[in-house]
Amino acid sequence: QQQVKQSPQSLIVQKGGISIINCAYENTAFDYFPWYQQFPGKGPALLIAIRPDVSEKKEGRFTISFNKSAKQFSLHIMDSQPGDSATYFCAARNDRGSTLGRLYFGRGTQLTVWP
């Protein structure tokens, strides 16, 4: 069962444009939704995260939009830069259940920002 579905698989954006990556989840017990950024040869690094008590969270050029009723959340990267070129993973976690920190990841989006 695919707990977290992510799209698109790859995304090409011009410098200065907006990158949008979408995720949908199935388990309504999830209550923590992080986005990870991964550069080649490195491990995933937390970029930004949201909990379902808010509909949007912004940190610099990165914004998470969260729609609890639709069980969807998305990452928006404003003014995309070539240095943003990386693989982005959405993830989800149930912080109230018996699972101790298990993250469920989406399949990843390969973002390429052209200069």
Next chain:
Amino acid sequence: EPEVTQTPSHQVTQMGQEVILRCVPISNHLYFYWYRQILGQKVEFLVSFYNNEISEKSEIFDDQFSVERPDGSNFTLKIRSTKLEDSAMYFCASSENRLHEQYFGPGTRLTVT
């Protein structure tokens, strides 16, 4: 800034051999995790470890796998008899507590031939 380290960065082994992947979590962290990523696929949870015992394991983490914290700093993943399908990038992660951010290491690429 503290970071999770992993050794080796790349391990090549023959099918049926045992491998041990090593991780040094961030020093004040109490929760430890192993994840794996088969090439081109998503990151998958293997196991979580707290207070010197397994907290949760996924369906992937069968009897061929084991984890250990042999001393105060290292956290290891052992695969007893490797299979071709074990070829993947293995990530170690750690966190202060289960509600906090997980910090990932750079990974060990395991190639089983």
